[in-house]
Amino acid sequence: MTELSQLIVYGLATGCIYSLIALGFVLIYKATEMVNFAQGDLLMLGAFVAVTFILTLGLSYWLAFILAVIVMAAFSYGLDAVVLRRVIGQPQFSVVMLTIGLGFIFRAGATMIWGTEPYNFPAPFSSGVSVVGGVVISHVAISIVVGTVVLCSILWAFFRFSKLGVAMQAASQNQLAAYYMGVPVKRIFSLIWAISGGVAAVAGILIAPLTLVDNTMSMLGLKAFAAAVLGGFGSIPGALVGGILIGMIEQVSGAYFIDGSKDIAAYATLLLVLLLRPQGLFGAVGRKKV
Amino acid sequence: MRFPYKTDYGQDLDLFKSSSDRFWYGLLALVLLSMPLWVDTFWLGEVSYVFILGIVGIGLMILTGYAGQVSIGHAAFLGIGAYTHAILLSMGTPFVVSLVGATALSTLIGAGVGFPALRVAGIYLAMATFAFNFLVEFVFVRWESMTGGFSGFAVASPEFLGVSFTSGGGFYYICLLSIVLAILLTLNLLRSPTGRALIALRDSETAAQALGVRLARYKTTAFAISAGLTGFAGALFAHRIGYLAPDIFTIMFSIQLLLMVVVGGMGSIHGAIFGAIFVGALPQLIAIMRDYLPDSVARQPGIEPGIFGLLLVLTILFEPRGIYGRWLKIKHYFSVFPMHKKAAFSRQKSYTKSER
Amino acid sequence: MKARNLLTSTLAALALALSSSGASQAQTRGVTDTEVIIGSAGDLSGPAANNGLASAHAMQLRVDEINAAGGIHGRKLRLIVEDAQYQVPRAVQAANKLINRDKIFAMIGTVGTPQNNAVFPLLEQNNIPSLFPLSQARVMWSPVNKLKFQFNADYRDQVGGAVKYMVDQKKTKFCAEYQDTDFGKDIVTGAEEELKKAGLSIVAKSTHKPTDTDLGTQMINLRKAGCEVVVLGTLGRDAIIAYTTARRAGWTDVEFIGVSPTYDPAVSGVPDGGTDGLYASTGVWIKPREEMPEAGRQMFDKYKAAYGSEPTVSAMISYIGIDLIAIALEKAGKDVTTESFLAALESIKDYNDAFGNPPQNYSADNHQGSNAAFVTRVKGGAYELIAGPISHTD
Structure with a gap:
């Protein structure tokens, strides 16, 4: 029982990271119907920026955290305003490829700016552990879960109560209608990119104490992509549940099935879910109108 | 744009639309056939690689560009073809037979993968193929008695009458012949009812269904043909690489394959070829260009993927319809010179196309 | 001075005219009157860029030194580095x-095992030596192939040395946590071979993917098996994750030992001493400055001045590699051919490198310079020598 609880703790922590990245995917997809394959790269950039603030400029963890999120949000806003806005209305897969190309550039740029050596990410709580009823919980894991919960609450409140949040919801539900109602759709899209970039930065900084910071971090995006689809691409609660589910499934299958099944359990589950419920767990059923 | 005046139903079926087409393709054929005479081994190898990728591109174009089904798992089919071919060769099967075997097996598996495509569409289908890629990679790793596991194994290179046809000029001609056959097959397919059904499927599933196109049948067909071509290319690819290991056929490679059809230009065979050149030859051109730069710049880490990414982004930004789209525009500009109108290709103001 | 130069060049021209009838020299690929061209399919980007880049820097450093000293038999070395991005198709x-455009004489420092496996048949077709690849897999030199050379302990030797050390420390329950790749597999095979000698075997094994960011499950499984030593088939990142996960979970009565990729400053430099107590076995040990021979110290200073970072193990390996090539070229004489070059490499005995590693010996049936390994352990943010050189075949 202790063992299962321990697995759940591990799964929850990794799952939360998948959730956060998936959230970034979904926010952008919901609003603009673009699939942003560079989400993992934004996460990597966020972690690198935070590393610079902490190691080079000597700022404190918390200040670096906030600044890195702001920098990444601004960067993503600019990215949409300068690059992605130009391809609105172009074939969907061209846009996907565009984000893949951007991913290439981000990774190359990160190597040029920060070099090829991996960085150790210092966090104030990186080596702490607590033991609750025999289950070991590292403080990094706690920080990830708490960070995810806080971020999601903020986002939920923002979308629910602020005028801007409601405008964003409107724009993602029906662009044209929102536009006629006076919502500046283009700027809203850029703002959604900004939120998504900020979320990626949060995910990157939260997971950085667990891994080294280098450009292989961007590979996390792939598994999170599976999480987003599992939950139903385009559903925010879906992304969160999907991420945590994948984190858990990985841990449990790794412990109780044949060795190596941890790596493909996520994808096998995904295939199964797609066969049984093609629109994902939380996706809306919809048939394209003609 | 030129529209030939058709006087005969046969003209609709002609492979070449006009006599100038005939002339240019003839010239191209001559150049390609004589290539081993005036090009060194290096370029011969690279052009062969572009041909192999070109076949994959055509396969993927049938599926994605014509039938509208997106796959980010084609490296898996490439791997299935490569492994099957290499394993059959190592068992002593003749070259041609194992080539057919590799094609047949990947066609079958392709049809199997096409099955979930009946239920899922768009991004979900892409994701299913994405997961499929991981599962196949897992099989390559775990089925050690067949695939050699992680360590992989060397691909045999059979000889015919003492001439190796898996390297140099011999291999070049095999790849050339293969891609010509693949193009002819695809052109014929597209002129047949099946081809028209596939295109109808892409343009509107609902409308196609209403007109009596059987979705299940044609989606499966598209997957099977596409996987078959890719598996065939995989067999050639095995000889190009010379050594098979599971980490060749990763999801990143699948993404590069998909890149080909999008950058080349969706919905045209030209596009697949242009895309193959972009993905196959461009990195090598960048590498050569790097030789002429001072070491401090050329040894800058990340410069190659950086330039590749930049060119990719610029290509899509300035020509979302792909390289072939731009090619058509340039051709049009010269063919009507000096009467080119700026608005000739511009479309109505567009909004995000919704899939909802 | 000038007259003498004229004389030598006339003589050289004469000798060339005479030897051209034999045509042996003109046919050696990659060797011209003024240059020897050496190629490297390294990595300047992608996941292994750290190793590839350090290697490229160090090779260029040694090449520049040799050229500044007048080259070898009047020929300069020219190094061409490609960027394979850790992808097999790009490596090919x-x-x-x-091979076909730059017409290299020899290939050095190809990064990655699958890449080397794919590239080698092409080299073999053209009779080009494959020297000192940045992969310590056994297949890089064994079975003996006339074109393949590697100079330091491969992964199996390293893990052999590590296991030997741990067995000497009276440890009996060995486990393995390794990457689900050919690399990880090589480590486990090496550990099993060495354990067999002591009548032991691995009691529990578990694997992970190179990209995994969490090894909680694996550590729980291994802990259940009651391991005393966990052999790590890991690179840097996963070694840190495995070690810190186990220690944070309160699993302290166990030692972890990795191989050369774990022997990396990023691993020992984890903040707050997170990796204190982790062992790593390596074939190339970076001595403390004061113990290093003068040549090595100079190289370290030059490298740091030129590239702003400390040389890594990969940098040292490639630096030594170029040095060995230069020695063999020197020995092979002015009319070097691939065959005479290979014979010269095989004749190198008791070679001591600039960094004070164990001496290397080559022969016609041994293409591995040395199989001795060092056992090191993290203390206070750096690796410290515990034992070695240990050769598991002694």
Whole structure:
């Protein structure tokens, strides 16, 4: 029982990271119907920026955290305003490829700016552990879960109560209608990119104490992509549940099935879910109108 | 744009639309056939690689560009073809037979993968193929008695009458012949009812269904043909690489394959070829260009993927319809010179196309 | 001075005219009157860029030193580095360019085992030596192939040395946590072979993917098996994750030992001493400055001045590699051919490198310079020597 609880703790922590990245995917997809394959790269950039603030400029963890999120949000806003806005209305897969190309550039740029050596990410709580009823919980894991919960609450409140949040919801539900109602759709899209970039930065900084910071971090995006689809691409609660589910499934299958099944359990589950419920767990059923 | 005046139903079926087409393709054929005479081994190898990728591109174009089904798992089919071919060769099967075997097996598996495509569409289908890629990679790793596991194994290179046809000029001609056959097959397919059904499927599933196109049948067909071509290319690819290991056929490679059809230009065979050149030859051109730069710049880490990414982004930004789209525009500009109108290709103001 | 130069060049021209009838020299690929061209299908980007880049820097450093000293038999070395990005198809493209376009004499420092496996048949077709690859897999030199050379302990030797050390410390329950790759597999095979000698075997094994960011499950499984030593088939990142996960979970009565990729400053430099107590076995040990021979110290200073970072193990390996090539070229004489070059490499005995590693010996049936390994352990943010050189075959 202790063992299962321990697995759940591990799964929850990794799952939360998948959730956060998936959230970034979904926010952008919901609003603009673009699939942003560079989400993992934004996460990597966020972690690198935070590393610079902490190691080079000597700022404190918390200040670096906030600044890195702001920098990444601004960067993503600019990215949409300068690059992605130009391809609105172009074939969907061209846009996907565009984000893949951007991913290439981000990774190359990160190597040029920060070099090829991996960085150790210092966090104030990186080596702490607590033991609750025999289950070991590292403080990094706690920080990830708490960070995810806080971020999601903020986002939920923002979308629910602020005028801007409601405008964003409107724009993602029906662009044209929102536009006629006076919502500046283009700027809203850029703002959604900004939120998504900020979320990626949060995910990157939260997971950085667990891994080294280098450009292989961007590979996390792939598994999170599976999480987003599992939950139903385009559903925010879906992304969160999907991420945590994948984190858990990985841990449990790794412990109780044949060795190596941890790596493909996520994808096998995904295939199964797609066969049984093609629109994902939380996706809306919809048939394209003609 | 030129529209030939058709006087005969046969003209609709002609492979070449006009006599100038005939002339240019003839010239191209001559150049390609004589290539081993005036090009060194290096370029011969690279052009062969572009041909192999070109076949994959055509396969993927049938599926994605014509039938509208997106796959980010084609490296898996490439791997299935490569492994099957290499394993059959190592068992002593003749070259041609194992080539057919590799094609047949990947066609079958392709049809199997096409099955979930009946239920899922768009991004979900892409994701299913994405997961499929991981599962196949897992099989390559775990089925050690067949695939050699992680360590992989060397691909045999059979000889015919003492001439190796898996390297140099011999291999070049095999790849050339293969891609010509693949193009002819695809052109014929597209002129047949099946081809028209596939295109109808892409343009509107609902409308196609209403007109009596059987979705299940044609989606499966598209997957099977596409996987078959890719598996065939995989067999050639095995000889190009010379050594098979599971980490060749990763999801990143699948993404590069998909890149080909999008950058080349969706919905045209030209596009697949242009895309193959972009993905196959461009990195090598960048590498050569790097030789002429001072070491401090050329040894800058990340410069190659950086330039590749930049060119990719610029290509899509300035020509979302792909390289072939731009090619058509340039051709049009010269063919009507000096009467080119700026608005000739511009479309109505567009909004995000919704899939909802 | 000038007259003498004229005389030598006239003599050289004469000798050339005479020998051209034999045509042996003109046919050696990659060797011209003024240059010897050496190629490397390394990595300047992608996941292994750290190793590839350090290697490229160090090779260029040694090449520049040799050229500044007048080259070898009047020929300068020219190094061409490609960027294979840790992808096999790109490595094959790079090899095609180096072999068929740049016409290299020898290949050095190809990064990655699958890449080397794919590139080697192409080299073999063209009779090009494959020297000192940045992969310590056994297949890089064994079974003996006249074109393949590697100079330091491969992964199996390293893990052999590590296991030997741990067995000497009276440890009996060995486990393995390794990457689900050919690399990880090589480590486990090496550990099993060495354990067999002591009548032991691995009691529990578990694997992970190179990209995994969490090894909680694996550590729980291994802990259940009651391991005393966990052999790590890991690179840097996963070694840190495995070690810190186990220690944070309160699993302290166990030692972890990795191989050369774990022997990395990023691993020992984890903040707050997170990796204190982790062992790593390596074939190339970076001595403390004061114990290093003068030549090594100079190289370290030059490297740091030129590239702003400390040389890594990969940098040292490639630096030594170029040095060995230069020695063999020197020995092979002015009319070097691939065959005479290979014979010269095989004749190198008791070679001591600039960094004070164990001496290397080559012969016709041994293409591995040395199989001795060092056992090191993290203390206070750096690796410290515990035992070695240990050769598991002694």
